[in-house]
Amino acid sequence: MTRIFRCVIVTFVALALAHAAAALAQDYPARPIRIIVGPGPDILSRMLGQKFTDAWGQQTVIDQRPGAGGTISADMVAKATPDGYTLLMATSAYTINVVLQPVTFDLVKDFAAIAFCATTPYILVVNLSVPARSVQDLIALAKSKPGQINFASSGNGTGNHLAGEVLKSMVGLKIIHVPYKGAAPAMVGVIAGEAQLYLQIPPVALSSIQAGKVRALAVTRLQRSQFAPDLPTLAESGLPGFYNVAWNGLLAPARTPKAIVAKLNGEVMRELKQPAVLQRFIDVGWEPAPENSPEWFADYIKRDIVKWTKVVKETGAKVD
Helix, strand or coil: CHHHHHHHHHHHHHHHHHHHHHHHHHHCCCCCEEEEECCCCCHHHHHHHHHHHHHHCCCEEEEECCCHHHHHHHHHHHCCCCCCCEEEEEEHHHHHHHHHCCCCCCCCCCEEEEEEEEEEECEEEEECCCCCCCHHHHHHHHHHCCCCCEEEECCCCCHHHHHHHHHHHHHCCCCEEEECCCHHHHHHHHHHCCCCEEEECHHHHHHHHHCCCEEEEEECCCCCCCCCCCCCECHHHCCCCCCCEEEEEEEEECCCCHHHHHHHHHHHHHHHCCHHHHHHHHHCCCEECCCCCHHHHHHHHHHHHHHHHHHHHHHCCCCC
């Protein structure tokens, strides 16, 4: 009798909790949502936030907290109440920075993944005086002039810095890293010939490519990019498996109710299927992610950390 009674109590409690979670998600959101944005532009967060407001009738506040490579914004969200009202628009910079420097949070344990939102590749560009018309031309040139070719980045420890380090390591090049204080100054340096090559995302690179100020050679996706469909990938240019993209995704504090996480994921996935949203993302240089689950995104974050841990160990890359 005691065992039966216990089973009844356990079942009752489980049903009560499930009912409470469903009710909580149904009432969510009952007040404004805040999306914390760290490094990089906030335009994707603003687009998604406006769609949340349109769908649920509650204001979505975009709170820009740049600095320290995203560690400030991430720490704020990690310590926030796990109720779905404080979210983080994370980027690929986060999985890099937790490898390169000490942080006050665990990107896996302290957050609940919600949705992988968008990606954009890096485009490999060179100064116009560089006599390379293909990736293999560039590799041959660099190997013929060891230590005489510079590659620019927007700073030590940035995504394009590590992309350049992967290129160096994969091919065995002796090229010199020249870090700049930002993406635009790095592009100016390449145009001026201070550095000969640069890996940068389309929102930064395309205007200089289209103006004929630099020459584009390849993109870092495994498939060609809609932003530059005539450009080959590095993978098809003799570097099989070369894949490196910048990404954005939505996180919540750990222990946020799963029903709320699921509701947020469902709304993001619904928004990313709308033609107007798809086009707006593309217009600002980002490719909306295919449909994905919180579990898939959580696994992606783990795999990204493993990848960058290996890159940093092999290349010795450091942050300022």
